[in-house]
Amino acid sequence: LPPEKPTIIKCRSPEKETFTCWWKPASDGGLSTNHTLLYSKEGEEKVHECPDYKTAGPNSCYFDKKHTSFWTIYNITVRATNEMGSNVSDPHYVDVTYIVQPDPPVNITLELKKSIKRKPYLVLTWSPPPLADVRSGWLTLEYELRLKPEEGEEWETIFVGQQTQYKMFSLNPGKRYIVQIHCKPDHHGLWSEWSPEMYIEIPTDFRVKD
């Protein structure tokens, strides 16, 4: 029998400059099956083949900068072929503008300070993911952080907008806290994974560093 229809699972851009699509191969009934990704771009009649099947691993197609356009609808299909025939996936319409999922923020620092009224507060700072070009303004990221006592269940989640520093008050001396941060493009796209967990213990009392 010819192979069944393959399925395009998802497409993602990590930095709004390139993107990758993944597909689920069709069940091949034991025959050797070959997959071909074909795409056309809005405003063009021409159909192109995937420029790079290797970079992003099996069952994937990687579009480098030269092959990535924004505000443009890509019509993408995958064809599975064996000696008995072939079958084509449903079309997958993608505008890369809307599929950006950045990497998590990096260089997270936690520093305890004491306010004038001698109450402890925590200063968090972080940097955008290295791949993301925020300096030129091409990509604008927004951040959200979450924190909870180590033994606690409930996260306190705080949206902090585009800033890369945040001061947290109302922390309980003697408690050990877990902190994580993630980011998302402004307007469209998906939240990154959370950054690795970071821990901070609020001493019962502590002297501010001289």
Place this chain on the structure above:
Amino acid sequence: LPICPNGSVNCQLSLEELFDRAVKLSHYIHFLSSEMFNEFDERYAQGRGFIAKAVNSCHTASLTTPEDKEQTQQIHHEDLLNLILGVLRSWNDPLVHLASEVQRMKEAPETILWKAVEIEEQNKRLLEGMEKIVGRVQSGVVENDIYTPWDGLPSLQLDDEDSRLFAFYNLLHCLRRDSHKIDNYLKVLKCRLIHDNNC
């Protein structure tokens, strides 16, 4: 935000303040455009396959605008500013009609109507602000020739519901796209001209 705070008459906003205001406005306009599109898509377009038809059908498609980071960074800032002005001007006419045609839709949801009216208003304000910026950057000369006409009003008034809904869908899809371009270009220009590419 009054142009001249604390009552003075001939105050001169700095280029940075002009850009700050323009980016706030473009961000807000795109946010509204995106919400309006999503709401319309959910309410009227599910299962109709409109996205496949909405290909290459924006009235501003003939304007050659940058399509990736490299093109956006290589274009001269005056050309990019004039392109932004051209796209904004090209939306004046359709936004006027969008607001009135949405009112005539069956059970036109108040939230879509309110957004259409608000976007029309804010688009005018952004156009004014951009003309100030261009006037400042190009020392007085504001080019007026970049513009694409819109002839989509008849399709918003078609009797056939599917065709009429597709016309609305396509207009809102194009508005979401173009307002995002403008917002993105303005953020790049602000970083380039005000923050020396170090935002």
